[in-house]
Amino acid sequence: MAQRRSILAGLSGWLGALMAGVPGMAASAADGPTAGRAGIHPWIEVGDSLVADVIVDGKVVAQLDHKATQPGLKKPPALVFALPAGLKRVRLKGTVTIGGKASPFDRSWKVRDMASFSAPLYDQGKPWIERIRGLAKKLEDSISIEPGDGGAKKKPAKAAFADLEKSLGAPLPPLVKVLGDWQIQIGDSNFLPAAQMGKVTDLLLGDWGYKRTGADGLDKILPPAVRARYDRSLAVFVEVGDGLGALAWDPAGATPGEPPSTWGDKGNPGARPGAPNEGVWYWLHQDHIAKPELLLDDDYRPKSTEAALTHVFQRFALSDLDSPEADDELVVDTANPRTNLLQLHFDGPRNPRLWLRSYDYHYSLY
Structure with a gap:
């Protein structure tokens, strides 16, 4: 996980790198056309460190130099590099220091690009609903x-x-309101018809079987701020799987500094104000009903409605495609306009593991 020497300094530096470009991106872009970007997010213990060359199709495109100062998978990457069009292999060669002991490592992965499936979702030349229809043609089983x-x-x-x-x-x-013209199902989960949309509290008290008061009532299990959020929020999508979940919109927006409650992103600066009257989208789930997970952008501001609704398909449809088929395979998505989130951790000092988490159930929230 990308760690920051200080929260604000690291966030500022990362955003600046994305705006101005980073050495790795510049190096690979100079060698030919690029198709997307990837960010490496190391997950190592606090105090451990690593230095490694990032080698794409035999060429060194960047150097990763990272020391963990906080636990968990961080939202900002430690390094961003360009993905050359048609790339075949990614290799990491360097040294990792774990518990004070330095060990060399050298590992490569063959690349599988899932862009042929995901591309319709990101076609900015078409209205959002037509992009969803295009994705559905690619993923008819989902x-x-x-x-x-x-x-x-x-x-x-x-x-x-x-x-x-x-x-x-x-x-x-x-x-x-566009959703009112369509019936959209993803597996056992679905967007609610207009006539069935309602406040989150009504959903909890109705189909989900919660009680307003009592030993396990909402007044007991929810903090006042969360209860107030559910009272004023609109649920538009219901997840049916390992328990029940929902995507909802709070017209009041996020409170400055409010914890996003995303999985693992320790030490983040909290939510930042969004555009006036934009509100904030979030996920709730029975397993952590008292901690709704805010959908925030790279700057920790509320994501747009388009990004939030698109996230449903990333989390529940594209996630079926991103699992590597072998230990030496790295899946990427060069169609995704956002930087691919590649998690790096070690199953032993000489055994790094690198894999795509952009569509992971928890880390897609990043």
Whole structure:
């Protein structure tokens, strides 16, 4: 995991690197066309360190020099490098110091690019819903999308959305209203029809079987701030799997410094204010019902509605494709406009493991 010598300094440096370019990116870009970027996020114990050459198709494109100052997988990468078009292999050669003992390592991976499947999702030349339809054609076994009526048998979508806006006291993001024209299923999970959308608290008290009061009531298991958030938030997607989860929108937005509650990103600066009236998207799940996980961008500001709704397909559809088929395979996605999140850790001093976590259930939140 990328660690920062100080939270603000590290965040500033990382953002500056993305804006201005880093040596690794410049080196590989100079050798030919590039297709995407990758960031290496080391996960080693506090005090351990590593130095390594990043070698792409036989050429050194960057050097990783990292010392862990905090535990866990960090959101900012320790290093960003360009992914050359048509790349075949990635190699790391260097030295890792674990518990004060330095050991050399040299490991390479053959690359499999999943861009041929994911590309429709990132086609900025098409409206968002057409991108989803394009992805569904690629992943027919995972995604079902059909024209819908917004649950018109109960209430027409237009009327349902008008009632929701009145209940929330805020206008809905325009893209949420697009959902009213479609029935979208991903495995056993689905976007809610307009007539079934409602506040998170109502979802918990209804289909999820919680009680408002009592020994296990919401008033006992939820902190006041979380209870208030659920009272004012709109649930638009329900996850059915290992327990129940949901994607929801809070029109009040994030509180400055609020913990994102994402898995492993210790020492982060907390949420930063977003655009006025943008609100904040978050995931909730029965396993950690008292800690909703905020969807924040690289600068820890609330993600846009488009990014939040796109995240559903990244987390529940593309995650089916990103597992390596062998120990020496590295999966990347050069279609993804964001930097690929590559986790690096060691299963022994001479045995580094590098793999894609951009679509992982927990780390896709990064």
